[in-house]
Amino acid sequence: MIDIARAPYPRDGIAAGGLPLLRHSPGRDPSYPPPWPAAARSCRSPFRTQRNTFHCPETPLVSCCGRSDWAGTGFNAKDKSGAQGQGRHIMTRIWTLLFLAFIAGAMTTGVIVGFPPRDHADRSAPPPPPAPAPAQPPADPVVRRSDLKTVSVQQGVFQTLIPFNASVIPNDIVVIDAVEGGRIDRLLVATGDEISAGQPLLEFSNTSLELDVLDRESRLIASISQLQTYQTVLEQNRINNEKQLAQIDYDITRLNRSLVRRDALAAKGAEAEELRDRVRDELNYNRKLRPMQAESNSRQNDLRLRQLPEIKGQLAMMQQDLKVTRSKLDNLKVRAPVSGRITAMDLTVGQTRNRGERLAEITPNTGFRLSADIPESYVGEVHVGQKASVRIGNREWPLHIARFLPRVMAERFKVDLTFDDDLPKDLLPGLSAAGSIVTQETPGLLLLPEGRYLPAGTDIEVFVLAPDGQSAGRRAVKLGRRNGRQVEVLGGLSAGDRVVTDGIGDPGAGSYVKVTG
Numbered sequence: 001m002i003d004i005a006r007a008p009y010p011r012d013g014i015a016a017g018g019l020p021l022l023r024h025s026p027g028r029d030p031s032y033p034p035p036w037p038a039a040a041r042s043c044r045s046p047f048r049t050q051r052n053t054f055h056c057p058e059t060p061l062v063s064c065c066g067r068s069d070w071a072g073t074g075f076n077a078k079d080k081s082g083a084q085g086q087g088r089h090i091m092t093r094i095w096t097l098l099f100l101a102f103i104a105g106a107m108t109t110g111v112i113v114g115f116p117p118r119d120h121a122d123r124s125a126p127p128p129p130p131a132p133a134p135a136q137p138p139a140d141p142v143v144r145r146s147d148l149k150t151v152s153v154q155q156g157v158f159q160t161l162i163p164f165n166a167s168v169i170p171n172d173i174v175v176i177d178a179v180e181g182g183r184i185d186r187l188l189v190a191t192g193d194e195i196s197a198g199q200p201l202l203e204f205s206n207t208s209l210e211l212d213v214l215d216r217e218s219r220l221i222a223s224i225s226q227l228q229t230y231q232t233v234l235e236q237n238r239i240n241n242e243k244q245l246a247q248i249d250y251d252i253t254r255l256n257r258s259l260v261r262r263d264a265l266a267a268k269g270a271e272a273e274e275l276r277d278r279v280r281d282e283l284n285y286n287r288k289l290r291p292m293q294a295e296s297n298s299r300q301n302d303l304r305l306r307q308l309p310e311i312k313g314q315l316a317m318m319q320q321d322l323k324v325t326r327s328k329l330d331n332l333k334v335r336a337p338v339s340g341r342i343t344a345m346d347l348t349v350g351q352t353r354n355r356g357e358r359l360a361e362i363t364p365n366t367g368f369r370l371s372a373d374i375p376e377s378y379v380g381e382v383h384v385g386q387k388a389s390v391r392i393g394n395r396e397w398p399l400h401i402a403r404f405l406p407r408v409m410a411e412r413f414k415v416d417l418t419f420d421d422d423l424p425k426d427l428l429p430g431l432s433a434a435g436s437i438v439t440q441e442t443p444g445l446l447l448l449p450e451g452r453y454l455p456a457g458t459d460i461e462v463f464v465l466a467p468d469g470q471s472a473g474r475r476a477v478k479l480g481r482r483n484g485r486q487v488e489v490l491g492g493l494s495a496g497d498r499v500v501t502d503g504i505g506d507p508g509a510g511s512y513v514k515v516t517g
Contacts, residue, residue: 141510144517148472148503150465151451155495157443161436161483162381166372166390166417168431170363174338179331181354182206184347191345195336201360202347204332216325224318231311234304241297248290255283340364343429368427370399370417372435376408381439388417390435392424401437436484446489453501454479454487463500463513464493472500474511 182204189201259279265271344361353359370390374382388399403416417435454460458479463472480488493499504513 141505142514142516143472143503143505145469145515146517148465148515149501150498151449151501153489153493153495153497153499154447155444156447156486157441158445158447158481158486158488159438159483160440160442160481161485162374162378162439163434163436163484164372164374166370166433166435168368168427168429168433169371170343170368170429171366172364173343174340174362174364175358176201176334176337176360176362178204178334178353178355178357178359180204180206180209180328181352181357182209182332184349184351184353187347187349189342189345191342193342194340195342195362196339197336199336201334201336201342201345204334204353206332209328209332213325213328217322220318220322220325224315224322227311227315227318231308231315234307234311237300238297238304241293241300245290245293245297248286248293251286252283252290255279255286259283334359336362338362338364363429367419367423368429369402369419370433370435372415372417372437373412374415374437376411376413378439379406379408379413382415382437386437386439388435388437390417390433392427392431392433395424397421397424399435446493446495448479448487448489448493448499450482450485450487451501453499458490463504465498465500465515470515472504472513472515 183206184202185205186203187201188203189195189199195201259276262271262276262279266273266276340362342360343363345359347353347359382401382404384401384404386401388401389396390399391397398420399417400420401415402418405414405416407413415437448454453462460477460479461474462477464475465472475492477492478490480490482488
């Protein structure tokens with residue numbers, strides 16, 4: 001006999017999945033009325049209880065019976081066979097629903113053994129993918145002849161070089177300082193202008209200097225006038241002395257002639273002897289006076305001769321002082337001493353510059369040279385006269401070392417290099433340039449120009465153009481020394497071979513390239 005007993009929820013009356021347990025109770029009378037309250041028995045739904053959570057133990061997982069008592073369930077306390085049939089019916093429905101739920105879950109998650117999940121909309125298996133076609137060997141790449149760039153292997157002289165960085169400096173630099181200070185009134189040129197000798201550059205104004213020049217000029221003029229006056233007096237004295245001596249000579253001659261005549265007249269008694277004696281006394285006086293006058297003239301002439309050079313020297317000095325004094329005013333207008341280019345002139349109108357301050361720098365048109373810094377490790381390999389070259393613009397310019405400065409500063413020493421040929425155009429002081437000094441030359445070597453087509457290392461591969469120009473093949477090449485411009489070829493190439501430098505694309509794609517066009 002099957003007893004449908006109510007298991008208390010949720011302790012032990014619920015099986016897995018939330019279903020009520022059915023237990024055998026052989027000692028219990030099935031006619032015993034259920035222990036549910038009357039309110040519960042009168043409910044239309046066997047699943048409703050006082051808490052609305054109680055499951056009907058007789059009709060689990062079945063919807064409401066639609067009746068107000070237990071008749072809808074088929075349960076009859078007086079009919080034991082009806083209770084047994086009802087129990088079997090309930091168990092059958094429970095296990096059927098459990099099996100269906102298990103099948104639905106397994107098909108959803110794909111856990112049923114031997115039946116992998118698949119799309120039920122397409123019952124047929126997808127066709128297998130087609131077999132891949134056999135791989136074809138890649139075709140040889142083709143390039144246009146116009147796209148290729150090549151260089152030829154040549155036999156020449158390999159140069160051992162010392163690289164350097166140099167700066168352009170002028171052979172001569174002329175600085176202009178303020179001879180006389182003052183306030184800048186006008187700027188007539190600017191930095192970078194080409195100027196000629198004597199060209200005005202700027203003008204100062206200096207009132208105190210102008211007043212000082214005027215005062216000094218007036219004093220110098222007065223001193224010069226005095227010296228000139230003294231010089232004139234000396235000359236006048238010389239002339240007067242000569243006149244006096246000439247007058248004495250004249251008087252002696254006249255009196256001597258008169259005395260001869262008067263002696264003849266006095267002898268005849270025609271003239272008084274007193275007159276004759278007067279003439280004789282005057283003649284004797286002049287004869288005595290003449291040597292004294294001549295000596296006085298000589299002394300004064302010697303004095304004059306000694307003073308005249310001094311006077312002339314003082315006059316010349318005063319004249320020079322006067323010229324210098326006047327030039328101070330001219331110095332207020334600064335002029336270019338030489339022709340060239342103004343390389344430095346940081347001035348503005350209204351500034352005040354004192355005497356001796358720097359005004360400008362001029363680079364004369366006497367050429368430029370390079371000043372290079374060389375690492376001290378090369379000090380034993382550099383000497384005057386060595387050949388060198390420097391790249392300025394798009395051209396290599398030949399040089400030679402003109403001066404070697406053995407003083408080492410900051411692990412470097414300086415050398416001056418001069419250009420062998422004409423100077424490059426548009427050279428400016430301070431321009432940087434890179435070059436190299438030739439320390440050794442080795443003739444008879446196979447050489448290639450340095451470039452990006454030659455990777456680092458000694459054992460490399462390059463593409464070499466065929467003699468007919470229709471193809472280019474990869475070739476192993478062994479390289480030697482490098483100097484930044486030349487690369488020594490030790491093997492793999494011959495003189496005249498043309499090495500491809502650009503135009504192949506990806507050089508690692510293959511070992512053979514066809515050339516068309």
